[in-house]
Amino acid sequence: MVIECLVLGAGQEVGKSCVVVTINGKRIMFDCGMHMGYLDHRRYPDFSLISKSHDFTRSLSCIIITHFHLDHIGALPYFTQVCGYNGPIYMTYPTKALAPLMLEDYRKVMVDRRGEEEQFSSEHIVECMKKVTAVDLKQTIQVDEDLQIRAYYAGHVLGAAMFYAKVGDAAIVYTGDYNMTPDRHLGAAQIDRLQLDLVITESTYATTYRDSKYVREREFLKAVHKCVASGGKVLIPTFALGRAQELCMLLDDYWERMNLKVPIYFSAGLTIQANMYYKVLINWTSQKVKDTYATRNAFDFKNVLSFDRSLINAPGACVLFATPGMISGGFSLEVFKQWAPCEKNLVTLPGYCVAGTVGHKLMSAKIPTQIRLDEDVQINVRCQIHQLSFSPHTDAKGIMDLVKFLSPKHVILVHGEKPKMVTLKEKIQSELGIQCYLPANSESLCIPTTHHIKAGASDAFVRSCLSPNFKFLKTNSAELDDSHKRTMPLLQVYDDRVSEGILTLQKNQSPKVVNQNEFMEALGVEKHEVKLAHCFRVYIPDSESGDASDCLPSTSRKGSLLHLISEKLCRELPDFDVQDCQEHIQIQSVVVSFCSNEKCPHRTGVSLQSVDKKEVHFCCSWSVADDALAWRIVASIKNLELDT
Amino acid sequence: MDLSSLAIFSPVPTSSNSIAYNRKFSCSSEKYAGLELNEDKRLKIDKPLDANSLIGAEPHYRTVKNLLLWNVSFIDVVLISSPMGMLGLPFLTRNKDFSAKVYATEATARIGQLMMEDLVSMHKEYRQFYGAEESDAPQWMKWDELELLPLELRQIVFGADGTEFGGWMPLYSAADVKACMLKVECLKYAEEACYGGTLIIQAFSSGLEIGSCNWGISGPKASISYISSSVFSSAAAMSFNYQALQRSDVILYSDFSSCNGLDKFDNDDNCSGAAGNNYSNLSSDDVNSEGHDTLLNDEEYLEEMEKLNFICSCSVDCIKAGGSVLIPIARIGITLQLLERFAVNLASENMRVPIFLISSVAEELIAFTNIIPEWLCEQWQDRLYSGQPLFSHVEMLKDGRLYLFPAIHSLKLLKTWQEPCIVFCPHWSLRLGPVVHLLLRWSADQNSLLVMEEGLDANLALLPFKPMAMKVLQCSFVSGIQMQKSHHLLKILQPRHVLFPEILRQHIGPLETVFSFNYYSENKMVHIPYMKDSELDITVELACQLQYTTLKQQDMNISRLKGELMIEHGRYRLHLGNDEQVSSHPRPLVHFGRIDLNNLLTALQKLDMNATLEEVTGAAGSHKASRIHVSEPSKAMIEVIEAQTVISAADENIASVISQAISGVLDCI
Numbered sequence A: 001m002v003i004e005c006l007v008l009g010a011g012q013e014v015g016k017s018c019v020v021v022t023i024n025g026k027r028i029m030f031d032c033g034m035h036m037g038y039l040d041h042r043r044y045p046d047f048s049l050i051s052k053s054h055d056f057t058r059s060l061s062c063i064i065i066t067h068f069h070l071d072h073i074g075a076l077p078y079f080t081q082v083c084g085y086n087g088p089i090y091m092t093y094p095t096k097a098l099a100p101l102m103l104e105d106y107r108k109v110m111v112d113r114r115g116e117e118e119q120f121s122s123e124h125i126v127e128c129m130k131k132v133t134a135v136d137l138k139q140t141i142q143v144d145e146d147l148q149i150r151a152y153y154a155g156h157v158l159g160a161a162m163f164y165a166k167v168g169d170a171a172i173v174y175t176g177d178y179n180m181t182p183d184r185h186l187g188a189a190q191i192d193r194l195q196l197d198l199v200i201t202e203s204t205y206a207t208t209y210r211d212s213k214y215v216r217e218r219e220f221l222k223a224v225h226k227c228v229a230s231g232g233k234v235l236i237p238t239f240a241l242g243r244a245q246e247l248c249m250l251l252d253d254y255w256e257r258m259n260l261k262v263p264i265y266f267s268a269g270l271t272i273q274a275n276m277y278y279k280v281l282i283n284w285t286s287q288k289v290k291d292t293y294a295t296r297n298a299f300d301f302k303n304v305l306s307f308d309r310s311l312i313n314a315p316g317a318c319v320l321f322a323t324p325g326m327i328s329g330g331f332s333l334e335v336f337k338q339w340a341p342c343e344k345n346l347v348t349l350p351g352y353c354v355a356g357t358v359g360h361k362l363m364s365a366k367i368p369t370q371i372r373l374d375e376d377v378q379i380n381v382r383c384q385i386h387q388l389s390f391s392p393h394t395d396a397k398g399i400m401d402l403v404k405f406l407s408p409k410h411v412i413l414v415h416g417e418k419p420k421m422v423t424l425k426e427k428i429q430s431e432l433g434i435q436c437y438l439p440a441n442s443e444s445l446c447i448p449t450t451h452h453i454k455a456g457a458s459d460a461f462v463r464s465c466l467s468p469n470f471k472f473l474k475t476n477s478a479e480l481d482d483s484h485k486r487t488m489p490l491l492q493v494y495d496d497r498v499s500e501g502i503l504t505l506q507k508n509q510s511p512k513v514v515n516q517n518e519f520m521e522a523l524g525v526e527k528h529e530v531k532l533a534h535c536f537r538v539y540i541p542d543s544e545s546g547d548a549s550d551c552l553p554s555t556s557r558k559g560s561l562l563h564l565i566s567e568k569l570c571r572e573l574p575d576f577d578v579q580d581c582q583e584h585i586q587i588q589s590v591v592v593s594f595c596s597n598e599k600c601p602h603r604t605g606v607s608l609q610s611v612d613k614k615e616v617h618f619c620c621s622w623s624v625a626d627d628a629l630a631w632r633i634v635a636s637i638k639n640l641e642l643d644t
Numbered sequence B: 001m002d003l004s005s006l007a008i009f010s011p012v013p014t015s016s017n018s019i020a021y022n023r024k025f026s027c028s029s030e031k032y033a034g035l036e037l038n039e040d041k042r043l044k045i046d047k048p049l050d051a052n053s054l055i056g057a058e059p060h061y062r063t064v065k066n067l068l069l070w071n072v073s074f075i076d077v078v079l080i081s082s083p084m085g086m087l088g089l090p091f092l093t094r095n096k097d098f099s100a101k102v103y104a105t106e107a108t109a110r111i112g113q114l115m116m117e118d119l120v121s122m123h124k125e126y127r128q129f130y131g132a133e134e135s136d137a138p139q140w141m142k143w144d145e146l147e148l149l150p151l152e153l154r155q156i157v158f159g160a161d162g163t164e165f166g167g168w169m170p171l172y173s174a175a176d177v178k179a180c181m182l183k184v185e186c187l188k189y190a191e192e193a194c195y196g197g198t199l200i201i202q203a204f205s206s207g208l209e210i211g212s213c214n215w216g217i218s219g220p221k222a223s224i225s226y227i228s229s230s231v232f233s234s235a236a237a238m239s240f241n242y243q244a245l246q247r248s249d250v251i252l253y254s255d256f257s258s259c260n261g262l263d264k265f266d267n268d269d270n271c272s273g274a275a276g277n278n279y280s281n282l283s284s285d286d287v288n289s290e291g292h293d294t295l296l297n298d299e300e301y302l303e304e305m306e307k308l309n310f311i312c313s314c315s316v317d318c319i320k321a322g323g324s325v326l327i328p329i330a331r332i333g334i335t336l337q338l339l340e341r342f343a344v345n346l347a348s349e350n351m352r353v354p355i356f357l358i359s360s361v362a363e364e365l366i367a368f369t370n371i372i373p374e375w376l377c378e379q380w381q382d383r384l385y386s387g388q389p390l391f392s393h394v395e396m397l398k399d400g401r402l403y404l405f406p407a408i409h410s411l412k413l414l415k416t417w418q419e420p421c422i423v424f425c426p427h428w429s430l431r432l433g434p435v436v437h438l439l440l441r442w443s444a445d446q447n448s449l450l451v452m453e454e455g456l457d458a459n460l461a462l463l464p465f466k467p468m469a470m471k472v473l474q475c476s477f478v479s480g481i482q483m484q485k486s487h488h489l490l491k492i493l494q495p496r497h498v499l500f501p502e503i504l505r506q507h508i509g510p511l512e513t514v515f516s517f518n519y520y521s522e523n524k525m526v527h528i529p530y531m532k533d534s535e536l537d538i539t540v541e542l543a544c545q546l547q548y549t550t551l552k553q554q555d556m557n558i559s560r561l562k563g564e565l566m567i568e569h570g571r572y573r574l575h576l577g578n579d580e581q582v583s584s585h586p587r588p589l590v591h592f593g594r595i596d597l598n599n600l601l602t603a604l605q606k607l608d609m610n611a612t613l614e615e616v617t618g619a620a621g622s623h624k625a626s627r628i629h630v631s632e633p634s635k636a637m638i639e640v641i642e643a644q645t646v647i648s649a650a651d652e653n654i655a656s657v658i659s660q661a662i663s664g665v666l667d668c669i
Helices: A076-082 A093-113 A122-130 A213-229 A243-258 A268-280 A287-291 A330-339 A358-364 A396-406 A418-432 A459-466 A482-487 A516-523 A555-572 A624-638 B003-008 B018-036 B041-045 B089-093 B106-130 B143-147 B151-158 B174-182 B257-270 B299-320 B332-348 B362-369 B378-385 B393-398 B411-416 B434-442 B483-493 B502-508 B540-544 B579-584 B597-606 B652-665
Strands: A002-009 A018-023 A026-030 A062-064 A089-092 A132-135 A140-142 A147-153 A161-167 A170-174 A198-202 A233-237 A264-266 A304-306 A318-322 A346-349 A369-372 A378-381 A384-387 A410-414 A435-437 A444-448 A452-457 A470-474 A491-495 A498-506 A512-514 A527-539 A578-581 A584-587 A590-594 A615-623 B060-062 B077-079 B101-105 B168-170 B184-187 B193-195 B199-205 B213-218 B223-227 B250-253 B278-281 B325-328 B355-358 B402-405 B422-425 B449-453 B471-475 B497-501 B516-520 B534-539 B548-550 B556-568 B571-575 B610-617 B623-632 B636-641 B644-649
Touching (some): A002 A198, A002 A410, A018 A170, A018 A198, A026 A147, A026 A161, A076 A122, A089 A093, A093 A132, A093 A268, A093 B378, A122 A132, A198 A396, A213 A233, A213 A384, A243 A268, A243 A318, A318 A330, A346 A358, A358 A369, A410 A418, A452 B540, A459 A498, A459 A516, A459 B534, A498 A516, A527 B652, A555 A624, B003 B151, B089 B174, B101 B106, B106 B184, B106 B362, B174 B184, B184 B199, B250 B483, B299 B325, B299 B332, B299 B449, B299 B471, B325 B434, B332 B355, B332 B362, B332 B393, B362 B402, B402 B411, B422 B434, B502 B516, B534 B540, B534 B556, B597 B610, B597 B623, B636 B652, B644 B652
Parallel strands (some): A026 A062, A062 A089, A170 A198, A198 A410, A233 A318, A233 A346, A264 A304, A410 A435, A527 B644, B077 B101, B101 B184, B250 B497, B325 B422, B355 B402, B449 B471
Antiparallel strands (some): A002 A018, A002 A444, A018 A026, A147 A161, A161 A170, A369 A378, A452 B534, A470 A491, A498 A512, A498 B556, A527 A615, A584 A590, A590 A615, B060 B168, B193 B199, B199 B213, B623 B636
16 A cells, blocks of 8 residues: 655745645645746646546546645646646635635736736636635545545645545645744644654745744834835735735734824735635634634724825835735836835845745845846836745744654655755654655655554454453562662552454455454354373482481472472573462463372373382373473473482 | 523513513512412412413523433533533533533534523623522422412423423523533534544534534444434525435434424414414424425525515515514524625615614624634625625624614613614513513504514413514524435435434334334433444554464454554554564464364374374263374373363473374364
């Protein structure tokens, strides 16, 4: 049994997340994203690797989307409406509500502003979203008889989820993007301790370790305040959803405290509408935000206005939230062109920018600089740049914590940069001892899985397993040094509940486990005891007080002899419990006793003639299982002659 | 908790007014009369039922009568299926021996909590007006007082079989509610809660009310589904998810709605004429209407919508005539649906009539409904996806078409109050809360309208407000599975066994089913005639070590199995125990069957042994034992007596060879 992982996107890179996982015959596509850095065929995952015949509906059991970011959902309308996938799609309620906004916004940017040929239409988005089944956190969904999936809170953005998938005994978790520390509006990722064969985790910040967020928030507020105080304009390019709300909460709160009157604008209706969703879906934010809803919904921003294009060149300070976040086009680029040449203005950059975007160029640039957009357009950049270092992604510690918590048998890293991923991989393997892989795009990987044999178990078997099985072990104090003597109790009690039973396999029936008695009863057979016995002669020389023993060994002498043997056996067989029961010695099933029966049937091979007074017969009997032990005892008693 | 029991009490007005005066008067006169006519109780018993005969005291509530007889520490798990089903929970959780886990869906827990808090605040108000009860046993519970009650009331107090008196309890306190909520574990729909490692408990939407649910319980041994009152296509809540209950071993069928409907039917017959003012009655049609083949046809939903529209149009008519509308309905889903309809209807009629929602928890309730799209029906969820606000009441609140007030006497309400108006409030059996005051105000107004949910005994409920000129519209909303549908449902669910409530016996009749079934009734332990093996997972590591032997007689492979049993997430799992244990104490081999002496002889001869058979007979000539003597390669003797064989040999090797030969002719494990 194996899990097969086919990485279609985000393999050793960030962008177009898409992994197809096959578990016991069920095929699940996790995320269906697009790459923001490419405009050609490379922007979509190579779907042809899933099915040569392009019959995607039949070759996939379901699609799971972790959150509404375009690099996780951007290719979905294309895949369902153009490529024709028609099967089930799962995402959380907020993702289902917010994804159409993201997709529509992206489509508009592509078609209206860039003048590109559209990859999918508005109707495509609507039709695509109709196929989506919304799920709640922790809701366990039976996709079909065998495939079970479940969403867990991932932080990152509203509605982001990690997904657990299980088929038979094999189970995996695909994390999507997640955050292990709570931020201003979202909680930290949360998951149960699960038995997993594989975890596929993002690794955007595979080597970064971040300090407290509080400091970085203050730096941001200070930079914004300084700029508006001197009459500058602040451009905050962000994703419309998530980061915008977080920063806005931060600013709204700060404006309130500092009694600032400078307007804060949201570009376009998109973010305003997004705020409405945040209000309805407040249960998906952090506990702190949730607790305040009865009095005032935290997403009812007091100081926020909507922006009008005519305000771009209006005089006076202002703060503007505009999409897209990496200034890759759209309104944020339009405003950037206007505001960048002025030193008074401030542009904030998100923590991560895809290569090729203006944002990415600005990150490494030294101000003042010039940025070439295309053949004709070049922008003089003189404004201040503030890099936001709070990211909704987990840092390396968070990844390690999660992997350690889940302790899967294998880990696959995706959604990161190769050199950093290599470092993290080494760390996971060396520190946690978990096999780790980082497949590239289009690579396929096989991972062995857990498998259990299913059997029926009778009540009696289960009961016998659950009843306590106490063992008392005496500590041999002679073996211990002084320091141990004090700490180790002389008697230790164990409760080793070892389950023993009989597994039966019959044609056309599933295996069944019963206990021994039931088994015998069911078959209608009786136990047949097989024993071994041996009666042998031992020459006993007169002991120290030989003079007093002219006669046959008396009972008392026999007793003391037996006692002598028992002591000897005790010494020689320290692992066994030697029971001295007056008339005989018992060790496990081996019974040793004197034999006075001249015609004992177990005396074989030796002549029965001479009856020496100093000769004694011992009769031993035992069951087959203790055969080896029994012969050791026989040998030991025979040795008595030599010893004494 | 049985809220209908409230009806035997005098209404509690929220401000001092005429009825309060009446009440006191009637109390004292009754007492006086009681003393005087003590001799002739027959006379008192036949006293006609009127407003004065109601009990003038802080209401008590009838709860599960045997709750007190239970040792609550024996309860492991409590499952709450709906907000209404939670009202009695504090009676249980406040018991100091209570240690069970309580599970409820998030929405049920929140709405249930708000309802309990509302009820508690009603009582707080009562005590503010009339002072607290002097003792645990109030005046009316004394025998001589009880004997003076009219027959109808006594029947309610003592129950139909006269055993219910012990179930009457004073209401719990706010602290009880708070402590109770701390013991409730909240679940999402279909979230797997694992109880004690062995039981997986899941809530699935039942469609009755926002957050209400059915339960799936599964363990290694069997799975049980609990089906409470369920609605296939709900008008407000997420619909009945019956697919999730498929193929369970046992279904505990607990939807009583169809028998309530029939009970209702009887009651109507008994007191026909009493509720003479009913001008329309929508009840019992749906109960007895033609069965539907499919569970999910729209008919039920459309019917429900029609009812709501009817209420709406009646209300509009009534307002046109200058009357006001009072809608005391406890079901939040119905309230939300009606609000939506009023928003549309009033706007289309171009009427500007204020709508008041009066309840101590109105604000919290409405705020809560705005943030739980996950628990709503598809139609409302679709609004979320298409970018519309979930409910129009958000808009109505903003532009002053809808007002939320905690109580009738709040200053703000008095300032904004205008009539005609539409008022939504909790019903509390028309005895508690704002409904009392408004009924007193409007009962004489023939243009006003009271919309009541069926289920209340209208005659008794309206008793204190008679004579009623006000119109009364009694509606029954879909509140469960219709009997015809339930047959179809069970066919789809394919359980192995079904437990029906005893009171449904007459409706079920002889069923031709693939599943077995029997009936359960109050206070009777039911044993389900059904046995199954537990399921066991054996890890591959352990399975690989198994050594199979084939039995001689049967076509069966067997293997000794040894490991460590774990219970993980509702499954038994057998792991490889640690190695030391496995190797150090091998279990003795067990032989079974009978020895065929000839086979054994042949086997020994094959091993180059010189063996001879000797039969030993006892003194009486009876067969005693068989002995096989081996002379070559060394001396040995095998004695076979029935189910025992003894090998005697001086040589270890030959003993071992012989014992192997014996194992060869016997079955062993």
